[in-house]
Amino acid sequence: MDISIITLLLFLGMVLGLLSGLPISFVLGAIGVVFTFFLWGPHAMGIIPNLIFGKAMMSFGLLAIPLFILMGAVLQHSGMADKLFSAFHIWGGRIGGGLAVAAVVVCTLFAAMTGIGGAGTITMGLIALPAMIAKGYNKRMALGCIGAGGALGILIPPSIVMIIYGMICQVSVGRLFAAGIGPGVLLALLYVLYILVLCKVRPEYGPGVGADDTTTLKEKLLATRTVIGPLLLILMVLGSIFSGICTATEGSALGAAGSLVLMIKSRTLNWASFKAVSIGTLKLTGMVMWIIIGAYCFATIYVALGAAGFIRDLVQAMPFGYWGVFILIQIMFFGLGMVLDPGAIVMITAPIIMPVVDTMGYDPVWFGVIFIMNMQAAYISPPFGYNLFYLKSIAPAGIGIKDIYLAIVPFVLLQIVGLILVSLFPQIALWIPTLIYGN
Amino acid sequence: AEKVFRWKYQQMRIAAEPGMAYYKEMFEKTLPAMTNGRLKVQMFWGGDLVKSTDALDAVQSGIVEMIGMPSIYFKGVIPEASIEYGLPFGIRTPYEMYNFMYGKDMPNMFGGWRAIDVYRKIYAKHGVHYLAGGVDCWPAAFMFRSPINSIGDIKGKKVRASGLMISWIERLGGQGVFIPGEEAYSALQTGAIDGITWGGAMGMHSMKFHEVAKYYLYPSLMPINHLTVLVNQKAWDALPEDLQVALEQAVVRAGMDITAHQNWSGEQWGLRQMAKAGVTINHLTGEDLKKAEEVAYGLWEEEAQKSPEAAELVGMMKDYMRTMGYME
Amino acid sequence: MRMLIRIISKISDATGFLLMWLPWFLMVIIVWEVIARSLFNHPTVWAHELSIMVFAALTILSGAYTLRTRSHVNMDLLYMQLSIRKRALLDVLTFPFFLVFCGVILWLGWEFAWRSVQMGEISQSDWAPPIWPIKLTIPLGAILLLLQGIANFLADLIKLVTGREVTE
Ligand code: NA
Numbered sequence: 017m018d019i020s021i022i023t024l025l026l027f028l029g030m031v032l033g034l035l036s037g038l039p040i041s042f043v044l045g046a047i048g049v050v051f052t053f054f055l056w057g058p059h060a061m062g063i064i065p066n067l068i069f070g071k072a073m074m075s076f077g078l079l080a081i082p083l084f085i086l087m088g089a090v091l092q093h094s095g096m097a098d099k100l101f102s103a104f105h106i107w108g109g110r111i112g113g114g115l116a117v118a119a120v121v122v123c124t125l126f127a128a129m130t131g132i133g134g135a136g137t138i139t140m141g142l143i144a145l146p147a148m149i150a151k152g153y154n155k156r157m158a159l160g161c162i163g164a165g166g167a168l169g170i171l172i173p174p175s176i177v178m179i180i181y182g183m184i185c186q187v188s189v190g191r192l193f194a195a196g197i198g199p200g201v202l203l204a205l206l207y208v209l210y211i212l213v214l215c216k217v218r219p220e221y222g223p224g225v226g227a228d229d230t231t232t233l234k235e236k237l238l239a240t241r242t243v244i245g246p247l248l249l250i251l252m253v254l255g256s257i258f259s260g261i262c263t264a265t266e267g268s269a270l271g272a273a274g275s276l277v278l279m280i281k282s283r284t285l286n287w288a289s290f291k292a293v294s295i296g297t298l299k300l301t302g303m304v305m306w307i308i309i310g311a312y313c314f315a316t317i318y319v320a321l322g323a324a325g326f327i328r329d330l331v332q333a334m335p336f337g338y339w340g341v342f343i344l345i346q347i348m349f350f351g352l353g354m355v356l357d358p359g360a361i362v363m364i365t366a367p368i369i370m371p372v373v374d375t376m377g378y379d380p381v382w383f384g385v386i387f388i389m390n391m392q393a394a395y396i397s398p399p400f401g402y403n404l405f406y407l408k409s410i411a412p413a414g415i416g417i418k419d420i421y422l423a424i425v426p427f428v429l430l431q432i433v434g435l436i437l438v439s440l441f442p443q444i445a446l447w448i449p450t451l452i453y454g455n
Numbered sequence: 456a457e458k459v460f461r462w463k464y465q466q467m468r469i470a471a472e473p474g475m476a477y478y479k480e481m482f483e484k485t486l487p488a489m490t491n492g493r494l495k496v497q498m499f500w501g502g503d504l505v506k507s508t509d510a511l512d513a514v515q516s517g518i519v520e521m522i523g524m525p526s527i528y529f530k531g532v533i534p535e536a537s538i539e540y541g542l543p544f545g546i547r548t549p550y551e552m553y554n555f556m557y558g559k560d561m562p563n564m565f566g567g568w569r570a571i572d573v574y575r576k577i578y579a580k581h582g583v584h585y586l587a588g589g590v591d592c593w594p595a596a597f598m599f600r601s602p603i604n605s606i607g608d609i610k611g612k613k614v615r616a617s618g619l620m621i622s623w624i625e626r627l628g629g630q631g632v633f634i635p636g637e638e639a640y641s642a643l644q645t646g647a648i649d650g651i652t653w654g655g656a657m658g659m660h661s662m663k664f665h666e667v668a669k670y671y672l673y674p675s676l677m678p679i680n681h682l683t684v685l686v687n688q689k690a691w692d693a694l695p696e697d698l699q700v701a702l703e704q705a706v707v708r709a710g711m712d713i714t715a716h717q718n719w720s721g722e723q724w725g726l727r728q729m730a731k732a733g734v735t736i737n738h739l740t741g742e743d744l745k746k747a748e749e750v751a752y753g754l755w756e757e758e759a760q761k762s763p764e765a766a767e768l769v770g771m772m773k774d775y776m777r778t779m780g781y782m783e
Numbered sequence: 784m785r786m787l788i789r790i791i792s793k794i795s796d797a798t799g800f801l802l803m804w805l806p807w808f809l810m811v812i813i814v815w816e817v818i819a820r821s822l823f824n825h826p827t828v829w830a831h832e833l834s835i836m837v838f839a840a841l842t843i844l845s846g847a848y849t850l851r852t853r854s855h856v857n858m859d860l861l862y863m864q865l866s867i868r869k870r871a872l873l874d875v876l877t878f879p880f881f882l883v884f885c886g887v888i889l890w891l892g893w894e895f896a897w898r899s900v901q902m903g904e905i906s907q908s909d910w911a912p913p914i915w916p917i918k919l920t921i922p923l924g925a926i927l928l929l930l931q932g933i934a935n936f937l938a939d940l941i942k943l944v945t946g947r948e949v950t951e
């Protein structure tokens with residue numbers, strides 16, 4: 017069967033499956049199984065357990081997921097989240113959207129601690145989302161800034177997707193890491209700016225705190241004391257990773273342990289809270305890991321049936337010209353990103369795109385960062401975006417996936433603005449790596 | 456019409472590596488042309504279908520018809536795989552490796568070793584056909600963050616290594632660790648590791664290790680590594696004899712081409728490029744070299760205990776090395 | 784039928800109670816490794832691999848409890864608009880897809896693990912622990928998931944008939 021028809025059938029099957037309300041993991045997995053059976057052959061069915069074992073279960077990189085979930089859950093049940101956000105409240109003063117800005121800032125810090133796109137969203141979703149909703153924030157504003165903020169995790173180093181890209185495309189991972197910092201900060205600033213402007217114009221989106229008129233500097237400082245613990249924790253995780261003492265995954269374990277210490281110190285640790293943390297971590301881990309299992313089943317069969325050649329032909333059919341090809345490749349990435357996971361997209365496209373990059377004379381580091389920025393949009397662009405599903409799973413009752421889809425749209429647009437800026441001004445990305453490594 | 460065989464071949468390498476376009480073309484264009492379109496082998500790159508660690512199971516159970524991996528990935532199932540992957544201070548050039556594997560017809564000059572027959576025997580016990588090995592060869596070497604002028608300099612060093620090189624490093628007082636290739640650059644950069652073994656100068660250069668490790672230990676501490684190409688037994692048996700011959704020829708031809716262009720000429724090129732980037736080449740000589748060899752030969756003896764076939768292989772290797780004058 | 788649903792739910796709850804310790808266990812292993820390495824300059828040979836094996840078991844075994852608590856995320860764009868009975872009907876209709884996926888993991892996962900058992904497969908690392916016990920968690924995880932899936936399917940059938948949520 018022709019690969020273009022297979023592609024159509026695969027994605028048609030996925031859309032129908034998703035609409036049916038069957039969990040995403042099982043939709044992707046079942047499509048993988050059915051297509052393997054009919055288009056590859058019964059003899060190849062053994063690939064399903066083989067890839068589940070090799071790609072999803074035995075992966076040291078993915079091991080950071082349960083640990084960062086655990087860290088977030090402990091912080092949530094330690095009451096630390098509320099204290100952290102009341103502190104931000106007090107300092108945020110009357111500024112509308114102060115909490116959303118704080119969430120973006122903390123997400124940015126998280127991005128600098130984790131290599132994946134979900135950790136910031138999961139942790140801030142557990143901590144900042146209830147706080148913002150309790151303070152009367154517009155729920156779309158609250159959901160959007162957390163979803164987009166978390167996606168910074170794959171752009172700001174360390175980043176697992178960057179490592180995969182660097183390996184496959186033979187680009188220095190060190191340079192890629194350094195090149196992610198500028199665009200990451202740029203996007204964070206864009207989000208903050210958007211939140212502040214929107215809340216100035218439409219104060220009901222993020223009501224400011226009125227109470228701080230009466231709070232004294234002493235009270236502010238006292239409130240800030242509660243922030244010291246979490247900040248030390250973040251510094252410990254960040255510091256141990258950047259100083260090279262440990263890997264990102266190991267940092268996630270330190271973070272979980274540190275947060276447990278904070279929980280013990282705040283005297284909130286008891287059997288009930290311990291069980292709530294543990295069970296919550298288990299459920300989220302199960303949900304995330306089974307989506308990854310499903311995504312691998314889906315992506316692997318697509319690759320086996322000839323995705324690489326199909327995409328190469330698509331690229332070759334593009335009109336010529338430096339920016340023409342560039343824009344079309346970006347649109348293709350974005351389209352794939354709407355429905356596939358970034359790891360799978362790197363796997364499928366990078367080996368085919370790289371010769372094009374060579375021929376067209378794009379700077380491979382710059383192109384890599386643009387690719388990652390695009391994949392970052394993939395994390396939050398409907399219908400298939402990990403961060404959207406994470407948000408859905410931790411959002412309070414009454415928030416549907418539709419709310420989340422609508423909430424994320426302005427932030428996807430901001431990401432596109434950021435992507436255009438870095439495309440037009442490559443120095444935003446290339447400045448820091450040039451500073452560190454020279455030309 | 457004649458039956459058309461459509462196979463899937465899971466490779467360990469990635470498409471962007473130099474020479475891979477040619478390698479792929481051998482299976483997807485040349486081979487069909489050679490066989491009148493009756494054998495079509497579709498190439499998949501590292502991790503495309505299954506992870507390298509699970510590739511042996513995939514070819515044994517027939518998920519894919521063919522895999523091409525360094526044998527170290529089979530070590531957990533096939534005890535002799537460590538020897539195949541490389542005995543420290545073993546074979547030193549790709550052409551000697553070819554000679555050791557296939558050197559049948561010149562018994563008077565070159566001993567008449569034919570290691571491939573032993574490997575076929577070993578792998579047949581595990582239900583797979585050993586199609587080819589010893590053709591897609593690459594030299595491997597060490598790079599360090601600090602100069603290694605004597606054997607004592609290895610003491611206390613944390614080195615990313617694989618296979619028996621881990622044991623070798625540890626016998627010399629270093630510490631062998633296995634970390635995935637994608638983490639190696641930053642581990643070297645931050646000093647989490649002090650050195651690395653990797654596939655030769657060209658490979659080191661493409662991984663940009665010379666940016667973070669300035670000392671190259673050369674030559675000949677590491678054995679020549681090679682790719683092992685395995686075929687599912689049922690798929691192999693179902694293949695008509697003329698296609699079996701064509702497939703083996705294609706694998707040998709493609710592998711030797713990769714060796715010639717990338718892994719051997721590329722080695723010389725990579726060394727020059729790194730020298731330009733300020734990399735110093737260190738040599739172990741005299742007593743240090745002797746000590747290093749003794750430690751390695753001790754490992755050979757231990758490996759030989761693992762099975763009769765292991766003993767046979769190590770014996771062959773010793774015989775070969777003595778004939779070539781590398782070993783006393 | 785309700786009895787069966789209750790028994791299966793109890794089994795899933797029990798796996799949940801056992802599995803909830805694994806993230807903590809992971810944390811302890813890795814923190815131990817970091818301390819051993821950075822403070823005592825003496826890394827373990829086992830921590831890296833043991834942590835991956837614990838994570839592997841956690842990953843595959845967590846499916847059932849996650850299903851039991853209905854925490855597998857779905858796209859509820861249209862789904863949430865439907866009545867209980869229509870939702871139950873959809874769930875009954877999509878059950879075969881779940882069954883196929885789960886069944887393949889169970890059946891072929893068993894063959895995958897059994898090959899490993901027969902070969903006495905050990906890890907490729909220097910520590911070289913047996914790898915087959917972890918591979919056995921694949922069919923085990925699939926059995927648990929399948930059981931819970933059947934319980935949910937039965938509950939959906941009851942909902943389809945009665946038009947009411949099933950209480951335990
Ligand atoms: Na990051």
Ligand code: NA
Nearest residue numbers: 353354394400
């Ligand atoms: Na998306």
